[in-house]
Amino acid sequence: MSLLGRAALGAALTSTAALTIMGAGSAAAASKYYGTLAVSPGTGKVVEATDHPTWVAADAAAIRDCGVYDCQIVVRFSDGCAAVARGADGRFAADSASSRADAERLAVAKLGESAPPFPDLGSASPRAASVVLSSCTKNAS
Template sequence: MSVARIATLTAAMAAVCTVATAGNAAAAGQYFGTIAVSKLKNSAVVSADGGSKVQADAAAIRDCGYYDCEIVFRFNDGCAAIAQGADGNWGWAAAGSREEAEGAAVAGLGESTPAFPDLGSASPRAARVVASACTVNVQ
């Protein structure tokens, strides 16, 4: 058997294994999610229910919609949230419920003072939840 034929067969087997693994994960009830952030546009999205990490990543980048979107967090079989502090910093967390994930994301950032110059109040304030989602297999 030639080296080229062996390489072709190896690549074909790897592709079949990859597809089978992705299919088995979804069939077993495992779902993936991804958080993506655009720092230039000050935007974030949470994608859930991907059958694989790759599908969840692709959905998050697509939904983010800006050229500078980057993946900052991945989760599976649960909920995730992303929050932004008054100072512009981002924080994210995963948990068993949406409320827990949102609370953890906000708590992780704590209170912060807006960046200078801020035309509003300069007193510290809590972070705000920007986006959150849960995979379909979470009650």
């Protein structure tokens, strides 16, 4: 190979290495954060696990923190927010969105209005669900 050919090959390899390093740096800067909300239907316990590097880590943390045999993952989210709502009848619903307010609104809307089970010491009139827990990753808007 001629001296000119070697110089061209060296320049090409240097340029490729620089582009690879720059590309890796920008990918690391845009990291994702994952979250999971879990519910125990038997006890009514609701837990969150946010800002984890993977879905698996978020799921494992939520189940561990719940610590109850019947704990179930109800919503997973990344780079955003999620909420769990509970109706007067004891049912749960969850949803996720880009903002906390939207996630809460969507979770409540999934349940609509419900009446408490009979007998109820309060009013038997149907009422809207209420938010039990909402959570956002640290990079949510």
